[in-house]
Amino acid sequence: MKIKFFKQNDLHLIKRTIKYVFPYKTKFILAFLCILSGIGTGLAGPLFWGRILNSLFQKNMDGAVHNIVYSLILAILTCVISYFQSYIFASLNQNIIFDLKQDMYKALLDLPVKAYDDIDNGELMSRLHGDAAEVANAITGTLLNTLVDIIRLFAIGITIFAISASLALIVIISFPLSFFISSKYGKKIRASNKQLSIINDCYFSNTGGAIWGIREVKSLGIKNNRINSFTTLANKLKEQKIFITVLGSLAQLLSNTVNIAAQMAVAFVGGIFVITGSLDIQFFIAFYSYSGQFSGSLQNISRTSLNLQQVMNSLERIFHLIDGMSYPSEKFGSKSINNISGHINFEDVTFQYNKEQNVLKGLTMDIPARGRTAIVGSSGSGKTTIFNLLLKLYEPCKGRILIDGIDLKEIKEEELRRHISVVRQDPFLFPMSIRDNLLLANPDVSQTELENACKRAFIHDFIETLPDRYDSMLGENGVNLSGGQRQRIAIARAFLKKSKIILFDEATSSLDNESQFYIKKAIDNISRDCTVVIIAHRLSTIIESDVIYVMDKGEIAGQGTHQSLIRINSIYKNLYKAEVDLINENCKEVI
Template sequence: MRRASSRSRSTRGPAAEASTRRPPAALWRTLQRIFTLSRPYRLRLYTAMALTLAASAIWLVVPLGLRSLLDAVFVEANGRLLDRMALGLVVLFLVQALVGFGGRYLLEWTGERIVADLRQRLYAHLNRLDFRFFANQRTGDLTSRLTNDVSSVRNAVTNALVNLLTQALTLAGSVVLMVTLNWRLSLIIFAVVPPTTLAARYFGRKIRVLARAIQDRLADTTAVAEEALMAVRLVKAFAREPYEVQRYNAAVENLFGEARRRVVISQIFWSVVGTTFMMALVAIFWFGGTEVLAGRLTAGDLVAFIFYAFNIARSVGGLSQLYTVFNSAAGASERIFELLDTTPEVRDAPGAATLPPVRGAVRFEDVSFQYEPGRPVLRGITLSVEPGETVALVGPSGAGKTTLLNLIPRFYDPTAGRLLVDGHDLRGVTLRSLRTQIAVVPQEVHLFGTSIRENIRYGRLDATDAEIEAAARAANAHAFIEALPNGYDTTVGERGLKLSGGQRQRIAIARALLRDARILLLDEATSSLDSASEALVQEALERLMTDRTTFIIAHRLSTVLHADRIVVLDRGRIVQQGTHAALVAEDGLYRDLAALQFQDTTVSG
């Protein structure tokens, strides 16, 4: 039974998707998960933090140097002191630049390394997830999480992390030094900070929710574009280019709407914070001027104080901006961690054993299966297949043939009953040791956009060129490969679109031959081929099936007439078993199917 297509799943609306999402986790807890990825690089990170803090501390000394320089001119009228102070400031700037460079380089290196590790970890986890997970996901959404969402996290762990350390120390140091210079002026700044902090929290939460929504809408646009581009032949065949453009435009407009709302909220926040601090600076200028006129403050003190006030305003503004950046990163990272927290249903059991080399005996013991509760696809299947036996699975569409085949390599686990290979319960062996002993030739052959040689080598990565050529000869593929401009080094195009269906099928057979597995699964391997291609493929399949336990799905009964056994499925149950001759001799579903397909010929044993 076929699963729903990815295209039909892509039409789910935002409301349907939102119902399956978790509520946002606390910001700190989410960021903590991001930064725990830095543990392998703690030494670099701590060194970077120390250098960054040192650079920020040096910068805090600059206003004090300016104060001394101005006082040397306006208060003491000391030219030699002026020269020394100017030279000291130049040295201070050079030291600050060198230390700041080292800190920023190490911090950004660590951030980029964390992002690279996150991408690798996420992709490795995606490859461990089972078929049921992918049946309920859109490829475009997963691609978006791997690219766009990780890029959002990258902003938090590179530039934002550097700025967080710099702005935090600048804020704390400026406050301390400002209070030391004049505590009366400091009260003006202190009156501004609390409402600004409350505004940051309020607007930050809204921005975080919108950031998550933007990442979801961005995933929608990626999914729509990817689906249409992958089905470009279908789109053009039905002249649906305007329709697909309209679908993509609608997704982009939804994305724009969410982005516009975030811009509005962000700019309102920035306008409020900026106006508040500018008013505070005006108050400082006025009150500081009165303090200078009263003789309680020198001109140098006032200039230093104004520098620190600017530092505080810039730091609070910067930290507020960082708060929105971290909220955006948290919204994106939640989508990433949702994937990382997803546990595959089909996985190695604790203590699972390695399956030894098999002879190919396969046994189904009262196996039942359902994709969704209450809708069984297989019911009480009991079937024993001997090593080297060829078994054909036939039956009407939806009878459960493909599902039965998918249970053998554990793409799914039975809902009830068990499946054994050479007496080993498949749930008790590792997935890798099982699947390396199974070869699959599917109906829809997937080829990677590399060379023919690399596509065949995918069956066994350590195969030599001679072994690849031998497999191609056995698959009746060598002749057409040699006729191509670059032979085995010819690039086949994405999904092998440069080749015909029969050519792609023979490359898939060569790949299976190279794998040399004892169990072979053929899913309607010749159903879409013309007569000439089918003859070549059928001859290659006969070589491939020799001395292997083979399961064949075929709608055309002419391709399975010589199978050792034909198993007839209907509504998830085995209703008949036997050879072609025996089954057409008895009343039943198989004879009805044979009569339909061979109605223009004589049905015989």
């Protein structure tokens, strides 16, 4: 029966893995020298013990003492070599983990937004942390130890054949049986590991989701639901790991049985050789020790199949991500755009998130440089999609988008990001100080520039009331700030970034009147020098816009100023009337 140790794709994965090993070839050479030294001391040890026992049987105390001293020196030398080997292995392991994680993290950030729409964050975190460590452990553990065992096999093999060829054949004959057992169980373990990865991804997702969304968990009263879900997944994870461990242990048990049988045969036949005088007792003692090392190395090599089958699944997941096999990395051009005015054109742009329905249908839109442009419409009309395309988070299915006459596809990523800022309805703030959050936009600004930006965004006075002022730490996503305060910090960040195009995505839809007032004043400040594009839910905030586009079912249903649209555009008129009616209704309730 033909046994395939590797599949064709496995060889490709191994070649890709060598890239992460090659930069550390010097350390691998040092590790190899330590391995050779360890093998040398391992070969010398049994000979000294054989001599010690032989001297004791012959009542030669001087010879026994000398050999004991030599054995102690050898033991100390072995410990020193083992120490250096452990250090080198640990250094290799952590460096390879670092390199893998770095490339995976870069690949994660290069993934298009659509990938994050389809793949759960828990799965990505599982790949980044769990799979990288498993591969590195396999390289520095399984592969290097296998190299040790192969070299040891040759060295010990020559030695035991020199002592007794007959006994050596008994030891060697056990290898094919052990290898067959390991290969057979390796396939089952690999399939089980794939299932384990799926369960592990769900486990990370469930656990992380509950922690990241702890406020929703508590406010919805679903703690028991989340605990039950966690318990179910944790139990599945536990059972799958037990199953894989049992499979590996069963394979090891069968291999050990074969090796024990071989050792018993060596003891029986070797004993006969000693009794008949065809083998000296000291060489039999040394041979028996060597045969144990030889069988152990054979068993380790056969177990390599099991270990590699487990790690191949992690390699597939890692390089699937790094090589962009599911989702190609975002593509940008090579053009720089300096001193831009911020003139934006959408030319016959069509877009769909899936193949079922167009979100935008042949959209043509002209957004003049500087000033304020507003986009309004009912939910699902395509407003936010316009921003997503302008930010190049998605690619148009048809048509093109231009900034100052340059196609977005031709612009460098760093240039595009530098010239466009976005303030969202719920802006994301990192769990670090206010200062550090602001400096993310421009690390080189002075304290004066920092404060001026915050003054223009009407957030400086609030920051000054905090105990640590600009060094005050923010909670996860700025949880210790109000929505209006988070948005004004995001606006200040946009000021510091000095972008010529600033997008406001429903920036005032859920704020109190005071916050709305301050943000409106901040927008007035920005629009003097920048192109400001606003997606508005509250039409009262965009009445003074230079031009308003009305969206309906992915198409432009009208454009103009507030006054002109009220007169001629029924969709805009209905939207405005609905807002006025709501305000009047709220006023009646207050009265």
